[in-house]
Amino acid sequence: MSLEQFSKRDATPGYIYYEGEKKPKTPWESFLRVVRRAFKGELFVGLWIVLREMVTKGNTHTLMYPEEKFVMGPRYRAVHKLLRLQESESERCIGCGLCEKICISNCIRMETKLDENSRKEVSQYTINFGRCIFCGYCAEVCPELAIVHSGDYENASEQRAHFGLKDDMLTPLDEFKANKQQEFPGFGALSDDADSFVKKTPLAY
């Protein structure tokens, strides 16, 4: 491959530059434009396109919402979850307080104490979702992958404080035992159907 092929990266073959229609200057030219537009049949192109979309089966974009739901990607940042350790069923959070420190809107509050084995225990952990901006710093800074973002976007509730208490966020034990704890694949993880979105880059090489 020569250097020209690499340096010419602005367009695929067959890419057409369109600089727009020239404006008519004389009355004769504007008359010609009226005739050209009247007989070009562009209106019928529009009719044909909508008819084609109507008779084509299975090209609808509608998601029947309560029955069908959108698959949230792993990078989606909805309300937080506190995860448990796979082996011991105990909480992953070690009470280091990094998330509380890094939170730029100061909405995480945790209370820790030493338990009978002199290990640090998190007694209270709350997130004020009225202030949280869902930046994801807390999940990024967590050394134990304890606090993560979930994909739960349906957050209707009667109380403002819901979803933000420790009991709301921590994986319940019965759900954990049923092996339903969703593991966080890490930041920058691809969604399951990422392969189907891969396309060739529109560059020359």
Next chain:
Amino acid sequence: MNEIAIIIETVIKAVVVLAVVAGMAAFATFIERKVLAYMQRRLGPMNVGPHGILQLAADGIKLFTKEDIIPQNAVKPIFKIAPVIAPATAFTAMAAIPFFPEFTVFGYTVTPIISDINVGVLFIMGVASVGMYAPLLAGMSSTNKWALLGAARTVIALLSFEVVSGLALLAPLMLIGSLSLIDINDFQNGGFSSWLVWQQPLAFLLFAIAGFAETNRTPFDLIEYEAEIVSGYATDYSGMRWGLFFIGEYANMITVAFLVSIIFLGGYNPFWIIPGAIMILIKISAFIFLFLWVRAAWPHVRPDQMMWLCWKVLMPLALVNILITGIVLI
């Protein structure tokens, strides 16, 4: 005795036309939502009944039970009477339309036309134009700037399309020599090749365009265009008063579809092995589908563009058409 029979027959016919056309208009709203949805890659109403067919009932209940708000500064009598004008004129226009060919029930011959007057076309065009008083009065009485703009645009639309539709109809009427829609229909009973659209293609095109303008459908929906004047004349209306405008608009669509079918597309004459009644239903369904299709595909025009189109393009074309028809007739 005979007179009483005629009166009873006419009343029954009027009630049947009112009920059936109102039902068709309601069903047309559902079809419109579905067709537009599929053309825009959506599903449309899906939840009420199978494929949303009961959405009609839901909408009807909503319209009837909604609060009827009359704005404080509105001219109340006119504000109240204006929505009645729209369906009233639309249904009055249907009095002169022959819907189906003659048929016999229990040995009694029924002509499915309420009143066979000898100036049928003129009557229909005139009454349909009176229907434009509904948006005009509604817009002027509701003390709302959007409504006032909608009323002003109503007058613009009326002044533009009325000339075109009248002149476009003149050429086929010169060929036929009668204004009665039954005569017009019988003129085309020689099969497919005797349809007037083959002799008067330009008049057909012009009348169809004028029909779109007359029913305020999409290329010419300037009197209630949402992006410019909220809802035009109907901005201040709610509940069933707004619903009356809606019924009037759809009844007008059905009237225009019948007119085009009868005058240009062979009316209710039987075609091949298909009986005439089925034939005219197919034709008006196709024309109403065209209304919806065009709404999904085409952008709408500005008021000045509409006036330009009607006065500078369509009216000269209609005059040329009349001239050519006259020369050929002589």
